[in-house]
Amino acid sequence: xxxxxxxxxxxxxxxxxxxxxxxxxxxGGKGVVGMxxxxxxxxxxxxxxxxxxxxxIGPVSVTATARVSKIVWNMGDGHTVTCTTAGTxxxxxxxxxxxxxxxxxxxxxxxxxxxxxxHVTATSTWSIDWxxxxxxxxxxxxxxxxxSVDINVAEVQVLN
Numbered sequence: 165x166x167x168x169x170x171x172x173x174x175x176x177x178x179x180x181x182x183x184x185x186x187x188x189x190x191x192g193g194k195g196v197v198g199m200x201x202x203x204x205x206x207x208x209x210x211x212x213x214x215x216x217x218x219x220x221i222g223p224v225s226v227t228a229t230a231r232v233s234k235i236v237w238n239m240g241d242g243h244t245v246t247c248t249t250a251g252t253x254x255x256x257x258x259x260x261x262x263x264x265x266x267x268x269x270x271x272x273x274x275x276x277x278x279x280x281x282x283h284v285t286a287t288s289t290w291s292i293d294w295x296x297x298x299x300x301x302x303x304x305x306x307x308x309x310x311x312s313v314d315i316n317v318a319e320v321q322v323l324n
Contacts, residue, residue: 165224167301171294173219174228175305179210182311183235183286188254195317197270202263203237204251205286212250213290218297225297230307233291239268240282240315273319281314 183205189195209215213231220226237245251266262269274282292305 165221167224167226167294167296167299168303168305170219170221170224170226170296171228171292171303171305173221174217174226174294175230175292175307177217177219178215178228178230180215180230180290180307180309181210182309183232183288184208184211185284185286185311185313186251186253187284187313187315189315189317191313191315193316195270195315197273197317197319199269200258200260200262201239201268201270202252202254202258203235203245203247203266203268203284203286204253205232205235205288207250212288226294227297228292228294228305230290230292232288234289235266236287236289237266237268238285238287239270240274240277240284241270241272243268270317272317274315274317275319279314281316283312283314285310285312 186204218227247266287310290307295302
């Protein structure tokens with residue numbers, strides 16, 4: 165029995181989900197051009213890891229552990245941001261400070277797009293290490309999951 169096949173069965177037992185997107189501005193709210201955008205995901209076993217499962221076929225037993233190695237955010241404005249952490253949830257006391265680990269700033273309002281919103285996608289890459297129980301055989305697998313939200317970013321108009 166090929167241990168990689170058994171490893172894939174262990175991975176199939178896991179519930180590896182796409183990022184549970186957290187973003188400011190929140191979907192349904194409005195952000196402002198030039199203000200910091202924070203992006204993050206929940207950090208549970210199904211959305212960020214670690215997530216561990218085992219499987220056996222005949223005499224071959226494998227344990228696999230999955231963790232997100234990166235999240236690539238397509239911001240909907242032609243820019244992508246690659247984050248190697250889960251990101252930092254925004255808090256009002258952060259004010260205009262940029263995200264310390266996973267952020268972006270829009271330089272045009274979303275009204276400049278055909279839909280009137282920025283369609284933001286977050287694609288997580290799960291890196292999965294597996295090992296045969298009691299054996300020297302080991303390997304790696306990769307899984308990818310994507311989720312998305314639409315956000316509205318407006319321009320602030322200053323009147324004299």
